[in-house]
Amino acid sequence: MDQTTLTRAFFGTSLAFHIIFATLAVGISFMILVSEIIYQRTKDKDYELMAKRWTKTFAILLGVGIPSGTIVAVQLTLLWPGFMKIVGQVISVPFQIEIFAFFLEALFMSIYVYAADRLSGKMRVLSVFFVCLGATASAVLITSANTWMNTPTGFDMYADGTIKNVNTWAAFFNPSYGWAAFHVSISAFMAGAFAIASVSAYRYLKTPTPDRKELSFHRKSLLVSLIVGFLMSAITGFSGHGSAQGLHEHSPEKLAAAEGLFETQRYAPLSIGGYTDPKTHEVKYGIEIPYALSILAGNWPSTEVKGLYEFPEETWPPFYVHSLFNVMVGIGMFLLALSFFSLVYWWFFHHKRQLAFPKWLVWFLVFSGPLAMLGIEFGWIFSCSGRQPWTIYGFQRTAEAATKAAHVGNLFVLFGLLYILLSVLVVVVMQVYFKRNPLHQELAKRGDIDVT
Amino acid sequence: MLPEVIASFIVGIFLFLYAIFGAIDFGSSFWSMFYLRRHTEAGVIANRFLSPTWEVTNTFLVLLVVSFVSFFPKAGFTLGTVLLVPVSIVLILISLRSAFMVFAYSVQSYQQTLRIISGIAGFFIPILLISALPVTQGPFIAMRNGVETLLTMKWLTSISTYYYMLFGLTSELFLSSLFLADYAREAGKEGTYRIYRRNAKIVGPATLVSAILTLLVLEPESQWLIDNLKEQGEWFILSIVFYLVGYSSLWWPDAKNDSIGKPRVAVLMIVVQYVIASYAYASAHMPYIVYPYMTITTGFTGEVTFRALFWVYVVGLAVLVPGFYVFWRLFLKDRRYLRQED
Numbered sequence: 001m002d003q004t005t006l007t008r009a010f011f012g013t014s015l016a017f018h019i020i021f022a023t024l025a026v027g028i029s030f031m032i033l034v035s036e037i038i039y040q041r042t043k044d045k046d047y048e049l050m051a052k053r054w055t056k057t058f059a060i061l062l063g064v065g066i067p068s069g070t071i072v073a074v075q076l077t078l079l080w081p082g083f084m085k086i087v088g089q090v091i092s093v094p095f096q097i098e099i100f101a102f103f104l105e106a107l108f109m110s111i112y113v114y115a116a117d118r119l120s121g122k123m124r125v126l127s128v129f130f131v132c133l134g135a136t137a138s139a140v141l142i143t144s145a146n147t148w149m150n151t152p153t154g155f156d157m158y159a160d161g162t163i164k165n166v167n168t169w170a171a172f173f174n175p176s177y178g179w180a181a182f183h184v185s186i187s188a189f190m191a192g193a194f195a196i197a198s199v200s201a202y203r204y205l206k207t208p209t210p211d212r213k214e215l216s217f218h219r220k221s222l223l224v225s226l227i228v229g230f231l232m233s234a235i236t237g238f239s240g241h242g243s244a245q246g247l248h249e250h251s252p253e254k255l256a257a258a259e260g261l262f263e264t265q266r267y268a269p270l271s272i273g274g275y276t277d278p279k280t281h282e283v284k285y286g287i288e289i290p291y292a293l294s295i296l297a298g299n300w301p302s303t304e305v306k307g308l309y310e311f312p313e314e315t316w317p318p319f320y321v322h323s324l325f326n327v328m329v330g331i332g333m334f335l336l337a338l339s340f341f342s343l344v345y346w347w348f349f350h351h352k353r354q355l356a357f358p359k360w361l362v363w364f365l366v367f368s369g370p371l372a373m374l375g376i377e378f379g380w381i382f383s384c385s386g387r388q389p390w391t392i393y394g395f396q397r398t399a400e401a402a403t404k405a406a407h408v409g410n411l412f413v414l415f416g417l418l419y420i421l422l423s424v425l426v427v428v429v430m431q432v433y434f435k436r437n438p439l440h441q442e443l444a445k446r447g448d449i450d451v452t
Numbered sequence: 453m454l455p456e457v458i459a460s461f462i463v464g465i466f467l468f469l470y471a472i473f474g475a476i477d478f479g480s481s482f483w484s485m486f487y488l489r490r491h492t493e494a495g496v497i498a499n500r501f502l503s504p505t506w507e508v509t510n511t512f513l514v515l516l517v518v519s520f521v522s523f524f525p526k527a528g529f530t531l532g533t534v535l536l537v538p539v540s541i542v543l544i545l546i547s548l549r550s551a552f553m554v555f556a557y558s559v560q561s562y563q564q565t566l567r568i569i570s571g572i573a574g575f576f577i578p579i580l581l582i583s584a585l586p587v588t589q590g591p592f593i594a595m596r597n598g599v600e601t602l603l604t605m606k607w608l609t610s611i612s613t614y615y616y617m618l619f620g621l622t623s624e625l626f627l628s629s630l631f632l633a634d635y636a637r638e639a640g641k642e643g644t645y646r647i648y649r650r651n652a653k654i655v656g657p658a659t660l661v662s663a664i665l666t667l668l669v670l671e672p673e674s675q676w677l678i679d680n681l682k683e684q685g686e687w688f689i690l691s692i693v694f695y696l697v698g699y700s701s702l703w704w705p706d707a708k709n710d711s712i713g714k715p716r717v718a719v720l721m722i723v724v725q726y727v728i729a730s731y732a733y734a735s736a737h738m739p740y741i742v743y744p745y746m747t748i749t750t751g752f753t754g755e756v757t758f759r760a761l762f763w764v765y766v767v768g769l770a771v772l773v774p775g776f777y778v779f780w781r782l783f784l785k786d787r788r789y790l791r792q793e794d
Contacts, residue, residue, distance in 0.1 A: 168760035
């Protein structure tokens with residue numbers, strides 16, 4: 001592997017690792033907020049306990065999220081010094097505000113976790129709100145830097161690399177920012193909801209039928225997470241559609257690669273599945289829906305969609321982004337359908353006719369969390385691979401951005417081991433903690449179950 | 453004032469704050485490991501302080517890195533390239549420590565492991581971080597194929613590097629002892645107070661001696677710095693005066709608690725001493741960020757970005773300061789937290 005590919009693989013691994021914990025931090029803090037609010041309104045103690053147990057999960061995940069966030073922040077400068085050189089001159093503002101958001105999250109997390117017993121109910125909701133706000137703001141702000149890489153604005157660059165006429169806020173609010181920030185934060189809420197749904201579904205299946213209180217607890221958390229998951233996946237789809245139209249307008253090369261479209265055309269068809277054949281320049285084994293791409297891109301069949309032939313071949317993104325894009329969209333659609341179907345079933349068969357939930361459906365729900373996370377990972381990989389060979393589209397190539405220092409490979413191995421260690425630890429800690437503090441024990445402490 | 457001077461001032465303040473918070477934070481980890489078996493209460497006090505604060509300290513590290521790269525992106529390029537390996541090792545240590553900090557809170561049986569890992573990390577992190585300072589003086593950097601490269605062997609075999617490390621270590625232990633002495637006094641633990649007061653008494657003079665050695669024994673290439681340091685003589689003398697006042701306050705009588713020493717005065721005086729000495733050192737270092745490759749002018753971001761960043765700081769701090777106040781009240785002041793028995 002050459003230095004650039006190695007650096008990409010290294011940083012990509014760091015990011016892929018961090019994304020899991022960052023996304024869950026946003027999503028689960030939102031779910032904690034939801035359950036705290038439901039508790040304050042209904043006074044149903046199950047929701048209080050839910051918030052408490054999710055907070056515990058959240059705190060354990062932070063054990064990895066904080067170090068991985070620190071790593072990513074510092075590695076940006078270590079591994080991409082050429083990139084940060086331009087970032088520092090043009091778009092350092094979101095990074096800077098992100099630190100304040102991170103502070104907000106860290107401060108209120110400490111307050112919520114370590115001082116929970118000294119806080120009133122309202123203060124608790126307020127603390128969680130600030131934790132959620134901090135986490136979401138971090139995601140929204142960092143997205144600004146990412147979309148700026150895709151659609152750079154707010155500066156001029158001369159041939160010798162000097163940068164002039166900087167307009168920080170024009171860079172911050174670059175053309176593709178709005179939809180993308182919306183998409184990133186809502187999809188994180190969605191992933192958090194499905195992560196909770198997964199665990200609830202699994203616990204629901206594993207709880208013996210006589211434990212009515214426990215079953216009802218899991219049913220409630222499953223229902224809450226399904227409702228949030230359904231709403232959020234619907235909005236995710238909507239915002240994703242907005243982002244895709246943004247691609248059509250501002251990053252046509254990326255859209256063309258995502259759809260495997262070579263010829264510029266009106267009435268462009270949408271190819272679903274299959275792969276882009278690098279020799280024949282067409283999508284093989286895909287399903288074609290006539291006009292659909294044009295309609296998606298510009299709301300009208302006669303919309304002209306640019307193909308890859310419009311751009312020099314040496315700057316084409318890799319062809320596999322077609323599959324990344326398809327998997328991301330496919331997962332989103334599947335989860336939307338799954339949560340919709342489950343809720344319909346719930347209402348008509350469970351709520352109205354008292355029928356038990358079929359096991360196979362609950363088993364599907366067990367996989368919703370990991371699927372949502374995969375969707376998010378694929379989305380990020382699509383966004384960054386679809387920009388290749390550029391780091392800053394049209395201005396800086398990835399090879400110019402990467403570090404020229406030695407030992408990148410060795411450090412990759414070291415950090416890889418660290419990530420494996422942390423992953424194992426976080427699972428072990430989670431298991432040990434929840435084994436020692438099982439649900440029935442906490443319900444018993446509350447006095448709901450007679451321990452005989 | 454020139455914008456790049458204001459920027460270097462802001463970054464300097466963050467660097468200083470992280471140095472002090474980090475010293476107390478990592479030092480407390482070290483003491484928490486040191487007192488794992490004997491004087492367990494001294495270890496418990498160190499741990500109680502650490503539980504809620506390490507995360508905020510950690511955020512300061514990110515703040516420092518981001519503000520440095522934002523204000524001086526071109527200098528970030530140079531330092532990022534040169535310090536890739538040492539900073540990566542620091543990152544791994546910090547990550548392990550952070551992870552165990554959180555995990556040990558959830559699973560009590562990890563407490564021992566945490567205090568050992570965190571203590572070891574607390575020992576090495578400040579040493580590694582401060583060893584970056586001699587690198588910025590230029591003697592350990594060479595151009596290879598147009599890239600600034602760290603001369604690792606020369607750096608690791610230079611006596612100057614080790615004096616810096618020694619200074620980092622003694623400062624860490626001194627500051628954290630003083631702080632924990634004050635914290636123990638606030639918590640009403642007289643026995644623990646005495647232990648940390650004794651530590652401070654022992655480490656204090658060692659800090660001063662290693663500081664002087666660090667400034668006197670530099671690589672021949674750092675002659676420029678020595679020349680500049682000589683011009684800052686008055687500041688260094690003033691800083692030693694503060695040191696003497698702060699150190700002597702460990703013997704001032706304390707009628708209220710029927711004890712000896714005023715740790716609060718000691719902490720404040722010694723921090724002031726560090727402020728003055730750091731200011732003098734930084735002034736001598738100006739205008740170079742990395743000698744002779746980068747100055748604050750050549751490394752600077754540009755006016756427009758600077759102005760935007762500046763206002764972000766003003767607004768951000770205005771929002772966060774109330775948060776810090778609540779935090780301080782809850783964990784450093786609230787007697788219910790300080791004096792809990794377990």
